[in-house]
Amino acid sequence: MSTRDATYNEEEGYVRMFLRGRPVILYAPSDLEGYDISKVATAPQSKLKLEWVGPLSVILVCISNCIDLPLTDTFRYGYRGRDCRSNVHLLPTGEVVYFVAAAVVLHNFEEQAQRHYLGHTDDVKCLAIHPNRLLIATGQAAGHDRREGRSWKFNPPPDRTAPEADQWPHVRIWNSVSLSTLHVIGIGEFERSICCLSFSKADGGTLLCAVDEAPDHNISIWDWQKGERGQKITETKCSVDTVVAAEFHPMERTCVVTCGKSHIAFWNLEGGCALSKRMGIFENRDKPKYVTCLAFSQSGDVISGDSNGNIIVWGRGTNTVAKFVRGVHEGSIFSITVLKEGNVITGGGKDGRLVELDSEYNKTGMESQLPESVGGVRAVSEGRGGQLIVGTTKNCIAGGSLDLGLRTMMVGHTDELWALAVHPSLPQFLTGGHDKLIHLWDSQAHDVVWSKELSDKIQSAAFSNDGSVIIIGATTGKWMVLDAETKEIYSEHTDGDEPIQVLKFSPDGSLLALGSRDNNLYIYEVSDEFRKYSRVGRCTGHSSYVTHLDWSSDSQFIQTNSGDYEVLYWNASLCRQIPQSSQLRDVEWATHTCTLSFGTIGVWPEGADGTDVNNCDRSHDGSLMATADDFGKVKLYSYPVKQPKSLCHSYGGHSSHVTNVNFLVDDTRLISSGGADTSIMQWMLC
Numbered sequence: 001m002s003t004r005d006a007t008y009n010e011e012e013g014y015v016r017m018f019l020r021g022r023p024v025i026l027y028a029p030s031d032l033e034g035y036d037i038s039k040v041a042t043a044p045q046s047k048l049k050l051e052w053v054g055p056l057s058v059i060l061v062c063i064s065n066c067i068d069l070p071l072t073d074t075f076r077y078g079y080r081g082r083d084c085r086s087n088v089h090l091l092p093t094g095e096v097v098y099f100v101a102a103a104v105v106l107h108n109f110e111e112q113a114q115r116h117y118l119g120h121t122d123d124v125k126c127l128a129i130h131p132n133r134l135l136i137a138t139g140q141a142a143g144h145d146r147r148e149g150r151s152w153k154f155n156p157p158p159d160r161t162a163p164e165a166d167q168w169p170h171v172r173i174w175n176s177v178s179l180s181t182l183h184v185i186g187i188g189e190f191e192r193s194i195c196c197l198s199f200s201k202a203d204g205g206t207l208l209c210a211v212d213e214a215p216d217h218n219i220s221i222w223d224w225q226k227g228e229r230g231q232k233i234t235e236t237k238c239s240v241d242t243v244v245a246a247e248f249h250p251m252e253r254t255c256v257v258t259c260g261k262s263h264i265a266f267w268n269l270e271g272g273c274a275l276s277k278r279m280g281i282f283e284n285r286d287k288p289k290y291v292t293c294l295a296f297s298q299s300g301d302v303i304s305g306d307s308n309g310n311i312i313v314w315g316r317g318t319n320t321v322a323k324f325v326r327g328v329h330e331g332s333i334f335s336i337t338v339l340k341e342g343n344v345i346t347g348g349g350k351d352g353r354l355v356e357l358d359s360e361y362n363k364t365g366m367e368s369q370l371p372e373s374v375g376g377v378r379a380v381s382e383g384r385g386g387q388l389i390v391g392t393t394k395n396c397i398a399g400g401s402l403d404l405g406l407r408t409m410m411v412g413h414t415d416e417l418w419a420l421a422v423h424p425s426l427p428q429f430l431t432g433g434h435d436k437l438i439h440l441w442d443s444q445a446h447d448v449v450w451s452k453e454l455s456d457k458i459q460s461a462a463f464s465n466d467g468s469v470i471i472i473g474a475t476t477g478k479w480m481v482l483d484a485e486t487k488e489i490y491s492e493h494t495d496g497d498e499p500i501q502v503l504k505f506s507p508d509g510s511l512l513a514l515g516s517r518d519n520n521l522y523i524y525e526v527s528d529e530f531r532k533y534s535r536v537g538r539c540t541g542h543s544s545y546v547t548h549l550d551w552s553s554d555s556q557f558i559q560t561n562s563g564d565y566e567v568l569y570w571n572a573s574l575c576r577q578i579p580q581s582s583q584l585r586d587v588e589w590a591t592h593t594c595t596l597s598f599g600t601i602g603v604w605p606e607g608a609d610g611t612d613v614n615n616c617d618r619s620h621d622g623s624l625m626a627t628a629d630d631f632g633k634v635k636l637y638s639y640p641v642k643q644p645k646s647l648c649h650s651y652g653g654h655s656s657h658v659t660n661v662n663f664l665v666d667d668t669r670l671i672s673s674g675g676a677d678t679s680i681m682q683w684m685l686c
Helices: 163-167 598-603
Strands: 007-009 014-019 022-027 048-054 058-062 095-100 103-108 113-117 124-129 135-140 171-175 181-185 194-199 207-212 219-223 231-236 243-248 255-260 263-270 274-279 291-296 302-306 311-314 321-325 333-338 344-348 353-357 363-369 377-382 387-392 397-401 405-410 417-422 428-433 437-442 447-453 458-463 469-474 478-483 489-494 500-505 511-516 521-527 532-539 546-551 557-562 567-571 613-618 624-629 634-638 649-651 658-663 669-674 680-685
Touching: 014 598, 022 567, 022 598, 048 103, 048 113, 048 649, 095 124, 103 124, 135 194, 171 207, 194 243, 207 243, 219 255, 231 274, 243 291, 255 291, 263 291, 263 302, 302 333, 344 377, 353 377, 417 469, 417 658, 417 669, 428 458, 437 458, 458 500, 469 500, 478 500, 489 532, 500 546, 511 546, 598 613, 598 624, 598 634, 624 669, 634 669
Parallel strands: 058 397, 124 194, 291 333, 333 377, 417 458, 613 658
Antiparallel strands: 007 014, 014 022, 048 680, 058 387, 095 103, 103 113, 124 135, 135 171, 171 181, 194 207, 207 219, 219 231, 243 255, 255 263, 263 274, 291 302, 302 311, 311 321, 333 344, 344 353, 353 363, 377 387, 397 405, 417 428, 428 437, 437 447, 458 469, 469 478, 478 489, 500 511, 511 521, 521 532, 546 557, 557 567, 613 624, 624 634, 624 658, 634 649, 658 669, 669 680
């Protein structure tokens, strides 16, 4: 939208604005007086504070009888386990640090509390802990304004201190106690996202190694303490193939080991200013497709795991094989951890097994199998009192021991997340994703109430007015009626073969409206305490897919938006369009989730193309409006947002498009869901 082109017709009482050159007419209420379209609306007094992030894929595994944390304590709501490694660590404070989307989460088990580092603007891809266990380095991908990921090397801006500088891939080094940022390094130096980070160990952490996901996977060494932006000591091409890990040797200051597709490499920082490389020699043994992870024995040998399920031990200071342990796992080994007493724990990314080896790499007989539903092992690190912290390839949490087995304690989403519905009377909300999973969450306990896997990808959801029934809309045109307590499926229906984009009950509970990607709106009569549905008819008239809908408070009318920026109105019981939209200018709407209306004019930023704002929600008391946009932002406005120039509070944390926002029933919390980042964020209003 161009706010410069938005005009107000005082005689007719409507605003004309443009989205991608298309005019949109929005009628103001007839009692509106003194409307000045050029007036700048102020931001609300209320603000948001990030309270909880989720879902989380972490498993607590006890390998001894010394258990500091009860198995009923869980991580809740968030961890990126599907494609990142070595990203779950226990800090001396007792907090576990991990990342999800653009947020880094510090979770305290004992206090059941989270803190959040929110310095990043896009996906955090890697994490490294300083030897002092106080400082943390995190690396991010290019921000939303730099989707191609090209750095200043190729497209230099006029000013390195430009406000958008933090959109470029970079590394942030910060204090885990105060959450203050100490150094921001690499702005303008990295081409794509940072995939690997490691502090030097033998010298107390004066150096930092970073690997860029550029075509040559450049490896660079930084004196990170030199000024606010650090000083790059050297940089060179690492590998044209994928690099999955880079680690400083714990006993040799100048040695770095990297591994990835078809290789392991041993680097030495010669003269403190140049990197030399020796490739690992596999000799006559089968060269794996991937060397998937690294660790170091207590004597300084390098231990690598590979895609064939084998462990290879490389003698300290050499690039040759000292020991070969075949068939530890079926398929890739994604993580290796050397315990304080010298034993080794390996995690299988395919077989989902945790296997313990002694210091001579013989199996001890202690192992455990993760449930298939939680996926494979992604990351393993040692916790307190003989505990392990294990991240999985699916966003789940479980607890147990290697001898007694593991039990699933929580599940999460692993694919795009679109469905979000809040309970009409309880502090609960439901999420559903393209992973075919639905989860009912308790916002106060930050925990899952129940989960269910369905047969189709999930696009939308809604609670019945009394909260007893849940309607689930799928991407196939199918929609299901579920009992909200037992999860029993009462019935299944199909309308078209396109996704059910949005669905909502009328305020009196007598009708259900479903908006489809096939451009149609379907109306059903509801009976038998929300268990029985009989189709009333189909509303046709949109020239593009239905995106949003709201019911009038008297349950007579529906307003809808579409993918080509239409705003249409319907008589619900007759399934007929009301062509004169001015006739409904004074209708009271039970909810306000349509992004195109007179009350949402100001949510559209300058230059918006009509798809930038994915969803919105009006608070139940009618004073606030929250929006979810394509730039990873959750925004909070005063309602109604009728001025094109409306100020707001803007909040980061999501790294992908934010697909949905909903206020909880008492307006004390706001829930937002991410798309590709699969994250759920709970915001407290303050």
